[in-house]
Structure formats: structure tokens, C-alpha cells
Amino acid sequence: MERETALNLVKPQLTEHRYQHTLGVMETAITLAKRYGADEKKAEIAAIFHDYAKFRPKEEMKAIITEQNFPQDLLDFNAELWHAPVGAYLVEKEAGVTDQEVLNAIRYHTSGRPGMTLLEKIVYLADYIEPGRHFPGVEEVRQMAEEDLDQALIKAVQNTIMFLMRKNQQVYPETFHTYNDLIKIGKE
Ligand code: DGI
Ligand code: FE
Ligand code: FE
Numbered sequence: 001m002e003r004e005t006a007l008n009l010v011k012p013q014l015t016e017h018r019y020q021h022t023l024g025v026m027e028t029a030i031t032l033a034k035r036y037g038a039d040e041k042k043a044e045i046a047a048i049f050h051d052y053a054k055f056r057p058k059e060e061m062k063a064i065i066t067e068q069n070f071p072q073d074l075l076d077f078n079a080e081l082w083h084a085p086v087g088a089y090l091v092e093k094e095a096g097v098t099d100q101e102v103l104n105a106i107r108y109h110t111s112g113r114p115g116m117t118l119l120e121k122i123v124y125l126a127d128y129i130e131p132g133r134h135f136p137g138v139e140e141v142r143q144m145a146e147e148d149l150d151q152a153l154i155k156a157v158q159n160t161i162m163f164l165m166r167k168n169q170q171v172y173p174e175t176f177h178t179y180n181d182l183i184k185i186g187k188e
Contacts, residue, residue, distance in 0.1 A: 001097065006048040009095045013052055022051060024130030025123070032122045036149050039101075039119065046105035046123045049097065053087035061086045077172045084110040112157060112178030121153050128156040154182045 003026075011019055029047035033040040053061065061082040065074055070085045088107035091097045105123040108116065112124055129142045129152075137159050144152035157179045164171050 001045055001095075003044060003048070006045055006095070010048055010052055013055065015055070018051055018054055021130060021132050022048060024132045025050060025126045028130045029122050029126035032126055032145065032149070033119075035146070036118060036122065038122055042099060042102050042105075042119055043122050043126075045097065045099070046102045046109075046119060047126055049087065049091045049095065049102075050106050050109045050123055050127060051083065051087065052091050052095070052106070053083040053089075056083065056086060056090070058082070064089055071174075073173070077170055081110055081172055084108065111172050111174040112153075112182075113174060114177050114181035116153075116178070116181075118149075121149055125149065125153055125156060128160075150182060154179070157182060 010022060014022060026044055026047040029043040030040050032038070033043035058079050061079070062075060064070070064086050065072070065082060068089055070089075074081055074085065085107050088103045091106055092103055097103060101117065101119050104117065105119045108120050109123050109127055112120070116124070125141075125145055129138060129145055137155070141152050141155050141159070144155055157175065161171055161175060161179060
């Protein structure tokens, strides 16, 4: 799919702020794909569509999670998690994207998962470090992302878990599983 076609499908789904974030994720994902030898075109399309479902009504997302038999424990955790798997589903259904690698990069962009592919790592990290992000620690992860994708990803997941814990929020188990899987790299 052409970049313009994809952007035109995504734009009406998002606020202006979220659209600008999406453009940042797109540019960052392409840069990371070049740096780490991933498919640039897949990185571009996954990044463009990663937050496609961000503004869907909660009831619609809940119905899709139930009907499509997505992991039902999602419903016990923060609704912010839902737009990732629901996005993968809707991007296939409504935008006609069929590439499973791209759809998985969308599906796992919020929680990650054990055994993440290169493309999944790139979209997760690009979402975290795109130029529009301004939170404590983001600059450190940006620097790390230039040198070592896995170390940057570990830092991003750690920061996310610590951020949630500091706010007394629940942490979705898959986020911990992602962390545990990444942290064992090089320790076996
Ligand atoms: O959609 P974005 O804002 O661009 O970023 P995102 O999809 O990475 O994260 C969306 C939100 O989900 C963010 O506010 C943090 C939250 N989140 C990420 N991991 C977890 C989580 N919330 C809970 N409860 N548990 C998690 O493991
Ligand atoms: Fe998101
Ligand atoms: Fe995002």
C-alpha cells in the first residue's frame, strides 16, 4: 500500500495530535528499519496504522475482543491496552492489510510479547521514542536506540512498568512477560 493511501485511511480515525504522533512513529520506524535491517515498507505501514483503533468506543472494542476470542484477560486490565489487538483486527478488516507481520506489529505495540520479531520491536520502540514524545527518560532510550535495539527496548519496557507502578496502576501480565523475555538475552 502506498504511504499516501495508508495515511488517508488513518487520518479520519485520529485526532490531529494523534495523527502528528503517527507521522513521528512512521519516520522513526523507517529510520530504525534502515539501521537494523528490517523491511522499511512493512515498518512504514505498521507504524502508520499502529494507533488506528485508538479512538474507537470502548464498547465496540470490548465486543471485538469477546467475539474474536482475543485474550479475555485484556478486559480485566486498562482499556488503553485494547486498541492494539483491536487495531490489528480492524486494519485487516477495514483497510485491507493482510500482511501478518505488519498486523502483529500493530497487535503487540502496547504490551509487546515474548519472542518479538524485529519488526515488532521497531514499532514498539518507534512509538516510544518518536520526536513528539517528551517524558523523563525518553532521551536516554533515543540514544540507546541508535546503538542497541534490544537494550533500548528493555529500557522502554522497564520505564513503562515503573511508570505504571508509580501511578498505582495494574500492569498487564504480557508486559511483564515481554520484560522477562528480553532481560534474559545474553544471560543464558
Ligand atoms: O497508544 P500510545 O499512547 O501511542 O502508546 P501505547 O499504545 O504504547 O500505550 C497506551 C497506553 O497503555 C499508555 O498510557 C500506557 C498503557 N500501558 C502500556 N502497557 C500497559 C499499559 N497499561 C496497563 N494497565 N498495563 C500495561 O501493561
Ligand atoms: Fe498505541
Ligand atoms: Fe502510538
